[in-house]
Amino acid sequence: MIRIAIAGLGNCASMLIQGIEYYKNKGDNYYEGLITPIIGNYKVTDIEVVAAFDISKNKIGKDIAEAIFQPPNITPRIVEMKKTGVKVSPGPVLDGVAPHMKSIFNPIQEQVKIEDVVNVLKESKADILINLLPVGSEEASRAYARAALEAGVAFINAIPVFIASDPTGKFPEEFAKRGLPIAGDDIKGQVGATIFHRAITSLFMLRGVKVEETYQLNVGGNTDFLNMKTEERLQSKRISKTKAVTSTLDNEEEIEKEGKIRIGPSDYIPFLGNTKVAYIYVKGSGFAGMPIRVEASLEVDDKSNCAAVLVDVIRAVKLALDRKIGGPLIKVSAFYFKHPPIQAKNDEEAYKWFDEFVRNM
Numbered sequence: 001m002i003r004i005a006i007a008g009l010g011n012c013a014s015m016l017i018q019g020i021e022y023y024k025n026k027g028d029n030y031y032e033g034l035i036t037p038i039i040g041n042y043k044v045t046d047i048e049v050v051a052a053f054d055i056s057k058n059k060i061g062k063d064i065a066e067a068i069f070q071p072p073n074i075t076p077r078i079v080e081m082k083k084t085g086v087k088v089s090p091g092p093v094l095d096g097v098a099p100h101m102k103s104i105f106n107p108i109q110e111q112v113k114i115e116d117v118v119n120v121l122k123e124s125k126a127d128i129l130i131n132l133l134p135v136g137s138e139e140a141s142r143a144y145a146r147a148a149l150e151a152g153v154a155f156i157n158a159i160p161v162f163i164a165s166d167p168t169g170k171f172p173e174e175f176a177k178r179g180l181p182i183a184g185d186d187i188k189g190q191v192g193a194t195i196f197h198r199a200i201t202s203l204f205m206l207r208g209v210k211v212e213e214t215y216q217l218n219v220g221g222n223t224d225f226l227n228m229k230t231e232e233r234l235q236s237k238r239i240s241k242t243k244a245v246t247s248t249l250d251n252e253e254e255i256e257k258e259g260k261i262r263i264g265p266s267d268y269i270p271f272l273g274n275t276k277v278a279y280i281y282v283k284g285s286g287f288a289g290m291p292i293r294v295e296a297s298l299e300v301d302d303k304s305n306c307a308a309v310l311v312d313v314i315r316a317v318k319l320a321l322d323r324k325i326g327g328p329l330i331k332v333s334a335f336y337f338k339h340p341p342i343q344a345k346n347d348e349e350a351y352k353w354f355d356e357f358v359r360n361m
Contacts, residue, residue: 002042002318005051005121005153007144008096008132009059009088011222011274012158013052014068014075015303016310020047021079035190035308039315039358040322047314049084051124053091053117053144055107060090072104072223074273075303089120096133096140101227114147121151128154128317130310131184135159135224136233142171145182149174154317157184158310160240164328165341172341176327181320183313183329186240186338189305193218193278194244194338195347196298197263200282201248202346209284209292211249213260216241217279220265220302221272228265238264240339247343276302309336316357323360331357 006013023030023044031037034044052064059067065081067088092112097105121129129148131141141161148155155175157163163171164184175182188195197216204211219225228234241263246252255261278298286292316332331353333340344350 002047002314003050003125003127004047004314005053005124005126005129006049006132007053007091007129008134009052009054009056009064009067009073010132010134011073011075011224011303012132012306012310014073015078016307017049017064017068018075018078018081019304019307019311020044020049021081025079033308034311036312036315036358039312040319042315042318044311044315047311049086050126051120052086052088053120054088055091055093055096055105057106057108059088060108062088064088074222086124089116091117092140092143094137094140094143096137098134098136098227098230098233100230101134101223104223104226114143114150117144117147118150121147121153126151126153127321128156128314130156130158130314131161132158134227134233135237136227136230137161138236145171149178149180152178152180154180154321155182155184156310156313156317157182158187158306160186160236160339162236162339164333164337165339172328179324179326181317181325181329182327183317183333184337185333185340186237187306187309187313188244188336188338189300189302190308191298191300192305193276193280193298194241196278196296197245197280197282198248198347200280200294200296201245204282204284204292205248205250205346207286209286210251211255211282211284213255214245214263214282215261215280216245216263217266218264218276219267219269219272220274220276221268221270222274222302224302225265225268229268234264243343244338248346274302276300276305312336316354319358329357
């Protein structure tokens with residue numbers, strides 16, 4: 001079994017937990033909808049949630065099978081969840097709740113210490129801690145990363161806070177020193193806006209077309225998009241999504257310097273719920289400088305898109321634990337995250353790296 005703990009029991013966690021149960025109900029040999037059916041010897045059905053942390057009074061103290069359906073979560077029920085016996089523990093609030101989200105999240109007032117998180121991780125015998133906090137939770141995310149280090153568990157950073165790709169090198173060094181794997185940062189969707197956008201710009205580059213300007217506008221109706229209404233919580237998010245696209249270009253510095261690229265969340269539209277809609281525009285010049293323009297839209301269920309990738313990353317990180325690999329998982333992160341420690345030139349190269357990791361090459 002792969003024993004996971006989750007920090008932030010929101011809509012993505014709800015779909016992840018329900019999705020695991022969905023595949024268990026379907027049986028060991030049902031792989032439809034999965035990116036990678038088996039990683040090492042691990043299947044999706046080998047994943048078990050043994051601990052969870054949240055700051056909402058609506059969820060703390062409840063069994064996770066009940067907590068994942070508490071407001072403000074809006075992920076629909078896709079399976080009948082049985083009680084798990086795992087209750088949601090309180091986590092540190094810190095900067096995890098934006099001022100305009102307090103009435104929505106209904107946060108606790110008491111201060112939770114990192115030591116309390118460490119104790120829960122140790123008592124639950126978790127293998128991996130997954131960070132699913134709201135975008136902008138810089139301080140809180142680093143607190144959970146430190147808790148993982150102290151508890152001796154691996155860490156998956158699914159949000160745009162630079163931990164696996166920490167520019168100071170502090171966190172990568174600490175995880176490597178303790179022999180603990182870390183994967184991140186900022187998870188891609190199964191077929192999300194970023195990977196779709198990268199596919200278009202990669203195609204332009206492959207066919208000799210110079211990208212001159214591009215944008216990506218995203219709208220949705222869940223608390224993620226409501227949380228991102230304030231620009232101050234979006235700095236890392238915009239960097240992460242932008243670098244994921246510009247890394248496919250030969251003129252990366254030029255297009256950024258000239259301000260010819262804009263990527264990121266654009267608006268909160270409540271009636272969309274967990275549906276995310278992305279509008280992508282790419283303009284380039286081809287043969288003899290003649291213009292080529294692409295306008296595309298993508299509509300996905302935001303949370304199943306995330307969970308599909310998480311079940312792969314969880315199993316890859318467990319494989320790293322089995323192999324006693326510590327530090328940033330370069331070959332895993334490049335394929336599954338927007339802002340990995342090392343960015344692959346395109347997704348074909350990133351997949352090759354991931355395949356090499358799985359085959360232990």
